[in-house]
Amino acid sequence: MRISFTIACLFSLFQPFSAHAQSDALVEASKDNTLYEDNTGGTSNGAGFYIFAGQTNTGAIRRAVLAFDVAGAIPNEASVDSVQLVLNMSKTAGGANTVTLHRIVADWGEGTSKAFGSEGQGIAATPEDATWLHRNHDHTMWQNAGGDFESRASAGTIVNQVGIYTWYSTPEMVADVRKWIETPEENFGWLFLGNEESLLTAKRFDSRQNPNTAVRPRLRIFHSVATATESIDVPASVRLQKNYPNPFHQRTTIVYELERAQPVTLDVYDLTGRTVASFIESWQTAGYHEIVFDAASLPAGLYVYRISTTDVSRVGSMIIIR
Numbered sequence: 001m002r003i004s005f006t007i008a009c010l011f012s013l014f015q016p017f018s019a020h021a022q023s024d025a026l027v028e029a030s031k032d033n034t035l036y037e038d039n040t041g042g043t044s045n046g047a048g049f050y051i052f053a054g055q056t057n058t059g060a061i062r063r064a065v066l067a068f069d070v071a072g073a074i075p076n077e078a079s080v081d082s083v084q085l086v087l088n089m090s091k092t093a094g095g096a097n098t099v100t101l102h103r104i105v106a107d108w109g110e111g112t113s114k115a116f117g118s119e120g121q122g123i124a125a126t127p128e129d130a131t132w133l134h135r136n137h138d139h140t141m142w143q144n145a146g147g148d149f150e151s152r153a154s155a156g157t158i159v160n161q162v163g164i165y166t167w168y169s170t171p172e173m174v175a176d177v178r179k180w181i182e183t184p185e186e187n188f189g190w191l192f193l194g195n196e197e198s199l200l201t202a203k204r205f206d207s208r209q210n211p212n213t214a215v216r217p218r219l220r221i222f223h224s225v226a227t228a229t230e231s232i233d234v235p236a237s238v239r240l241q242k243n244y245p246n247p248f249h250q251r252t253t254i255v256y257e258l259e260r261a262q263p264v265t266l267d268v269y270d271l272t273g274r275t276v277a278s279f280i281e282s283w284q285t286a287g288y289h290e291i292v293f294d295a296a297s298l299p300a301g302l303y304v305y306r307i308s309t310t311d312v313s314r315v316g317s318m319i320i321i322r
Contacts, residue, residue: 023074023224024242029208029217030069031110031189033130035147036122037061041133044125046111049210050090052120053099054194054202061196062120063147064205065108065130067189068219070180078223080178081239082169082257082288085190088215089159091118091204096160097195099203100153101167103176104188106143109136118204149191159194159203164215169222169241169255169288177221237262240307240314243293247319254279254291256307256314261285268293268305268318276303295320 034052036043037060045051052062074080085101111129115122125137135142142148154172159165167173180187195201206215222241239257246252258264264284268277276298279291293305300322306315 023078023222025073025221025223027068027070027073027219027221029219030067032064032066032207032209032217033108033110034122035063035065035130035132035191037132037146041131041137041141041145042125043122044111044113044129044131044137045115045119045122046109046126046129047114047209048119049207050119050204051192051207052202052204053192054094054097055196055199056120056202057093057200059199061146062194062202064192065104065147065189066192066217067104067187068180068217069184070177070187070219070221071184074181074221074223075225078225080174080181081222081224082241082255083173083177083222084169084220084244085155085167085173086164086218086220087167088164088206089162089203090206090215092159092162093202094195094198094200096158097198097201097203098156099159099165100156100193101173101190102149102151102193103154104147104149104191106135106148107188108147111137120202120204147191153193154190168290171288177219237312238264238307238309238314240316243305243316243318247321248295249321250296251292251294252318254293254305254307254316255288257288258284258286258309262309264307264309266291266305266307268303270298270303271301293318 032051034045051064053064055061108130109128111126113123113126113129125131129137131137133145154176155167155170157165157167208216210216237259241255243252243254266279267275270276300320303318306313
């Protein structure tokens, strides 16, 4: 049966099923630095425009450290649904390599050191700078040279040529951010591990001090607050994130999380209520899922997508531009 109603009717129809009021917060880095491998622990780049991860052409290791002050970024009653970390990689000598994030377990410093040129070799550390040996130069040492961090990665992404890269949400990233919100005194950020087994794998990322504000590190926190409907009537079995990019020309990615295995359907509607795409209608496992929507055949405009399970639905909107 053909459905014909306006976009307002679409949202009013789906609203009773929407159990979370979701928002997102964009947090800028509060400090960053690079741990330059050397035997003296005398090299840093606390005020530099760049941070590095990987191995140089001479076999020296670089590890970036980066922190975000997330306390107060979202309401106290909100839950963290997902997070995304975005960095701009501005220089590389090698090809594709995986860069992983690891939660740092001890505090560290960002001094006033500022390297010259492309900054790959660093410069003499200043007081409080983090170095290969020091958490704070030159009075507080790491327990382990090269930084103290969790061995298990919180997330990873393949970094290839120059461009913007995103570390997409994982349960570990969400757990890290939740921990930092609840216990700010234990927020020491992430350490970036690149390929440390091969030469010419170092990647240069733009830092929080980069003069181009558009390329500085950004942490986006998607969070939601339970509504009265949710607390009484609707199980919170599905969390739907905002699709990205949005607006978009051809493709966008829809990301959602299932708290338990269950049957799922995902449909896209135009403004008349006509179904223009149906992606899934199957049993899916718990966890994070991504669907890439190719809208090349659709005209520009506003569209609504809905994900449904046996007990709840979530609705989002997207804009196609030509």
